[in-house]
Amino acid sequence: MKPAPFAYRRPATLPEALELLAAEPDAKVLAGGQSLVPLLSMRLAAPGLLVDLNSLPDLGEINVAPDGVRVGALVRHADLLASAEARRVQPLLAMALAHVAHATIRNRGTTVGSIVHADASAEMPAVLSLLGGSVTAESASGSRTIPAGELFVGPLESSLRPDEVATSAFFPALPPDTGVGFDEVARRHGDYALCGVAAQVRVVDGAVAAASAGYLSVADVPTVVDLTEALGGAVTDASLAAAGEAALEHLDPAADIHATAAYRAQLVRVLTARVLRAAYADATTEGGSEA
């Protein structure tokens, strides 16, 4: 398990990095490398050139504004998880990040890298999707913003072009009257989830005004389902069960060596109920999430 040979450049500026990528179609970008390096070692990926972003200035910043959190391409999961500012503006980030692999991996792995790796069983793509966030992509020919809804196009496939660098991701702030929740079931603590759910619920005068959930590991791409109608305004055993069934209509739980499709569907039901309940409680708790 040793990587095949590749050329390596560690540019000092972003334009330099973008030029390298423009010139070499068979290039890959290295930030944290926590997904890429094992793929290299198993020779499942064998790029001609690796462009290492780790010397680029400014990409390590977390910018927290009232409208949301912008996370640079070199921000490690651990840094974002530790950011009280980010947690205040969007508490779902920390809730989900705590489930990303183990602490040691979070020390090196980047949140943006995890997003553009586009693994439907990873937490942060689902969170970005649920929140309606976006990724900023830069290339030699310019910059563009890719909304989460257009980013994830297939299993491990994003709409990011090979000549582009995702320089940041933007997670919108928690809207008023809204609560969030996250939970997942994994075989072992820290493993990829068999099913995971992120949810946000807006509560007005005790009634559910809007509810949606983002799902991981139960579809080919991170999938967001609007559950407002299914809940019918209230969080009850019956409405939560209805929400689970409604979610399943949009999902495609598959069997693998760890779980049958039926079991994953069961987890969709169980976790949908648990997480919506938690998000509802979060929205209605005094001094809970910032409104």
Place this chain on the structure above:
Amino acid sequence: MSEEQHDVRLVVNGVTREIRVPARRLLSDALRHDLGLTGTHVGCEHGVCGACTILVDGRPMRACLMLAVSAEGAELTTVEGLTEPDGSLSPVQQAFAECHGLQCGFCTPGFLTTITAGLRENPHPTHDEAREMVGGNLCRCTGYQNIVKAVERAAAITAETAAAVAETAETPEGAAR
């Protein structure tokens, strides 16, 4: 066909080391085979087992999931760098010996580095936090029971030492010594 070589400067256990390696050289291999620091072990090479965990600028990371070139300029601490300046065992190492926290010893360096950093961040872990601290490292021998005890014991040793140092510093006799 000869592969492009890169000069890489690493500060390993406080000593600046320079190596010349191809870009694909894993940091774990560079430590072991280029620098001869064989205390860092390789158990899976896909980041799951944690045997290769070292401290990179003070934080635990998997050496098998980093390229040596990408660690340019970093300060690295391996198990060989954990002992006290006088060569005695650090509190974490001492706790492992006292609690029988190791058997075959292969996973141990990864635990020692992880816990060393973990206790720096959280010097007084609860029992659950002690378990969480070692939650990303695999051990096939010990069943983790004595490793968790060792985390708690290491925290106690550190606290005892700190208290003793504080007491010594407060007394004039201590100061004179």
Place this chain on the structure above:
Amino acid sequence: MTTKLMGQPVQRVEDQRFLRGGGRYVDDVLAGSASDTGQQVLHAAVLRSPHAHARIVDIDVDAVLDLDGVHAVWTYEDLAGLSAPMADPLPLLIPHPALTHGRTQYALARHEVNYAGEAVAFVVADDRYVAEDALARIHVSYEVLPPVVGIEAARAAEHLVHDDPDDPAGPVPGNVGARLEQSTGDAAAAVAAAPHRLALDLEVERSACTPLEGRGTVARWDPDTDRLQVWTSTQSSTGVRAAVAVKLGLDLGQVDVVTPDVGGGFGVKINHPWPEELLVPLAARALGRPVKFTEDRREHFVSSAHERAQVQHVEVGFDDDGRLLGLDVTFWHDHGAYTPYGLIVPIITSTQLLGPYKPEVYRVVFESLYTNTVMVTPYRGAGRPQGCFAMERTIDAIAAYLGKDRAEVRAVNFIQPDEFPFDQGLIFQDGRELEYDSGDYPQMLEKIKALVGWDEFPAFRAEMAEQGRRVGIGLACYVEGTGVGPYEGAHVHIETTGKVKVATGLTTQGQGHATVFAQLVADELGVRFEDVEVVTGDTRRMPYAVGTFASRAAVMSGSAIHLAAKRAKEKVLRIAADALEADPADLQIVDGVVSVKGSPGAALDLGTVSVLSNPLRYAFDEASKAATQFSVGDPGKPPVAEDDEPGLEGRDFYSPERATFASGMHAVIVETDPDTAEVKILKYAVVHDCGHLINPMIVEGQIHGGVAQGVGGALYERMAYDESGQLLNASFMDFLMPYVSEVPDGIDIDHLETPSPLNPLGIKGAGEAGVIPSAAVFAAAIEDAERIPITAMPISPSELFELRRTHDRPVVEPAETPHPPKETP
């Protein structure tokens, strides 16, 4: 007087090295740059079959030849030219008359590959990176053959694993390698005549040892002395040495095998020789450079060894109390593609299945079957977990059927303390009678019930049920034959410094041998613990040895070391008595000083005794002056007596008539999540009897590790093969070895010490015990929580969820008794 160290929780001496990063594992040998090591080691890699079953049509290595840094690329065709015996199949290590169709692989596949992962070509290059580049350039044409995967397919025998027309050994009809039956009478008749009868169909899946360190071998050929030095991560140095000598056409005396620190074994490293263990020395000799092979994790999954898979059918007849009147067991054992380790695993299952019980009549028959999967050799427990599963599931089923307490049904079947030695009337894995030496199962049952809170459990269950929580309790008992022969030896040498050097030939994989054996020597010789240094697994120091497996190290080498130390002590006393002009019976040794009891002035330290033991012509230092020819000795006698030899040494061997039988009982309380079917361990309790304990800290560590491995085997780990014979989870991502979060938070342990009468220390083995009853005890507890029969292990939440669906009880509250297994007509 010094305190006796036997029984003390002495801290491990080897830890000082390990904790500083100073462990020396096989991949550390000759590591570092050439300027550091003096010799740049070359690295090997192996091309492995991507197919489970295929005929090799052609291998084209041309593209490798122009790759810089490649020193050798070999296929089967090259082997005969390098060493004629290398062209033969690898040895069948443990032949058995019932193994009528034993097969072993070639070091590199000849005509056919029989599992995905089988070695096909071997490359040596400057480093492992280049070696892997070379592998990618080798082109092999295969004709894919239909694979046989799983016991069902093997039994159906629609396709055969071994039917290569070019194989001189011929085909293996029905995929049956062996069929072995043992009985103590007509079990079928006993079952038929019993008042009650049950039948159970059970299954255990494949798992594996997966030590954190994989396999590895380094070899260096010295052309000046015509000698080979091999370092290998093995459980048997002497085994590898013999195999290498045979296969390379060398005299045994030309081969030294050193086992450095080993990063875990658990059985998989006993299987010698691996193809690589032969190819690496062969390459070192052929190329004149040191060569290293360090397998990677994926290779470990697909090319080492697995265990456990069995399908079992039990028929049992019993009386109203649950007493076993007839027990008739048939099982099918999946041994994978080859049988280098013979029938050891299924023989152990078939004999150790009986545990602490004494059925009136027992019959067992097994078939050992070929499949196109990685071969099967012993994994910690070695067939016992499966036997324990069959027996304990049977007892639980009887209890459920009779509506009796599960502990009571066990108790009525126990061998009683006054019945030892107890002959089970079968032949064990070592070819000797299955005769239990000692034990106290009734007392042990009382201990485990108290430890887990067996009698209090119904109240706890009710309390939990009120909170909507579902809990269950399980109990499982086992007996383990430990310390099998043929022998181990030891050499004890007292240096002129007074330090004691001890060598025994078996190897160490974390059991703390350097500590426990030093405890024994310190006690016997009367020296300070820190003055004793123990070396294991080095054929230069002790060329006669067997290996570390079957929970035998403490029993076998412990006893041998004790005996060797006794011999050394006798010599010490003889020489000292002479020098001190005293009767040996009046001497004592305390902290390394020999003195006359009651007369402390008359004393000699052991270093001086050592000097005196070796009459010298030359003085090398102050101490040795005392031993030169003008200083000592009676000029009227030869300096070395006729029946004596120079040096202060003791050497002895221990070879017991038969194994000694340890025992244990585990109990677990689990909680099952009504929604997600996740299983949580609330309490785990162990009562363990390995006779006298040498070091309780180390024994408990062994139990902890065994229990965790058992939790993995029961709830997380399996080898997931697809029908084409591809292993789908050949990584730590998907082979779910437990992290700390998956093991019990605390394991309650109690000991019972019924000494073995078979060895001088009264000890029994402890290494494997922790893992034996896991599948049985978790199945029992989950069944108790869920009221659904659990007949197959391991079990995942997904499988439990599916079982609930099959039994149409996803959320119903537990009924009073589980579904009884079907009664036989």
